[in-house]
Amino acid sequence: MGEKVLMKGNEAIAEAAIRAGCMHYFGYPITPQTEVAAYMSKRMPKVGGVFLQAESEIAAINMVIGVAATGKRVMTSSSSPGISLKGEGISYLAGCDLPAVVVNVQRGGPGLGGIQPSQADYWQTTRGGGHGDYHNIVLAPASVQEMASLTVRGFDLADKYRMVVMILADGTMGQMMEPVEIDNIEPLKVEKPWALTGTGMKRKPNIVNSLYLKPNELEKTNFDRYKKYTKIAETEALAEEYLMEDAEICVTAFGITSRVAKNAIKEARAQGIKVGMIRPITLWPFPKSTYMKHADQCKAFISVEMNMGQMIEDVQLAIECKKPVTLCNRTGGMIPKPEEILAKIKEVGGVK
């Protein structure tokens, strides 16, 4: 075991990225993720890496494309409005099959929204966010330790599958401090024969491109890419099950809301209600089988979200609407209180 240090979530992401071999980071200030950029600006020069504050979110994601095209690990981070701007570049990364890690420390929306924590970019992130047919792998940390470990895992998955991995955190996760251990990281080594390294006059040029003027070729590329997505859905879905063995009510939540929900579940259990929780760690691929496994056993599901109800649709799909799914939500930067979730558990469970 390595040593534990106290870190902010945003800093843990940055340090973990460096430990995972990411030597290039391009950022732009936006609350509440700016600590990632600030940390990188301090650390990168010390480790021989590159930190660059771009002129815009758009420029930053395109610098990411440049580094990714050369086969090196690269990251950018932002918060909701900035992620919208990066949508173009994320689509191009997908179209070019380039690996990269993009962090979204969410804030309230739409528009400029607010600077308080939110989970309102669930749809944007899990559905792609930019134009065209594609997915990102989406990882949702629920502790500062996971901010670090899922970032490392994100780089490995990005390289393994040549795609964008998004870390979907929120303002609370970014700002909170917890002990974290980031030692003993062994990044996955992946050969990248497609990378732009100069031909050295020894091979044919490598071309990184997302343009297909012949529709049959673009169709084939998209079909092939979706075969990859199917494989990922079968092998990479991750979820935590909490007190689910005998649960009659299943609360489901990701990220910060899962921590609040745990407190509510503990209290409900103390009052004799058989309730548990499924916490998806991969939001795409959504861990459908974990939900299906409990669809018969549970009489109801409660989706706790900090948005107007987005993940709830994936839960309904995952259990093929076998049981009712109720929304328990706050939005606009408000965090649900344990009492609110407890009240919803009691309401759904028919407990007075």
Add this chain to the structure above:
Amino acid sequence: MAVVFSKPHSLTDKSLHYCPGCTHGIIHRLVAEVIDELEIEGDTIGVASVGCSVMAYDYFNVDFVQAAHGRAPAVATGVKRSDPSKIVFTYQGDGDLAAIGTAETVHAAARRENITIIFINNAIYGMTGGQMAPTTLPGMVTQTSPYGRDVEAVGFPIKICELLSNIEGATYLERVTVNNVANVKKAKRAIKKAFQNQVEGKGFSLIEVVSTCPTNWGLSPQKSLEFIETDMLPAYPLGVYKDITGEEK
């Protein structure tokens, strides 16, 4: 007899898709000749843009990445920062560089990114069928300025070399054209210097090439070359707009 002129090695054998008489082909060849002469083919990475030159990656015998509209200088920044030993160039038109990509262009210059930009100014969006560009001349008729560019309504042409000459970070800015043999030779000298600057680590070089679009100008290739002389050059005077390569850094 010896061969004194043939296709440069760093151009592929693929037939160019450009319209007959379009000077893109001449400029592609000049870039390739320079890459050959500087013996940097194996170390060069190109960044293609969006517009007529979108498929530049098919024509150069070097590694290439295709960038989104206007983003080539940012992508080139990433490539260059990843491996500064590589020679990185973008090839962009006026819509790409001077409209949607203005910010990326200005800030790459401000950072003195050690890259080379080949900027094709033919005062029109060619690929999409001849719409008004940021560089379209006042009064010029295009598909989206059918009554001529009305500067009162849509503003004035952007002159990139003049604009960037005020950017402290810019190293070398020159405007050239390719409307006759003498000017083609001058254009090649400028392009060569722009690549040589990068090899020597001198920073941001941009060569603006005043070019033609016979198809969308509605002129023959010959008349298009004359239009450069009579209409384009008075608005876009040739010359070196900035060169600090001789100065102490």
Add this chain to the structure above:
Amino acid sequence: MAKVTFKTDICKGCALCVDACPKNIIELSKTELNVKGHHPAVCIDMDACIGCAACATMCPDCVITVER
């Protein structure tokens, strides 16, 4: 003594070489059509060629090889 060779198949018949030639010995073929459907450029008096490469310099399609 000089010689110009045209890769006739890729010529687009733009005639920029015709105008560039100081000896006026290049013209677009009046009889031939290439695979692209253009009348390609041809040299009508090779003996008069001085190998200046003006034609090749102005050719956008690398059609012309010059020997001297």
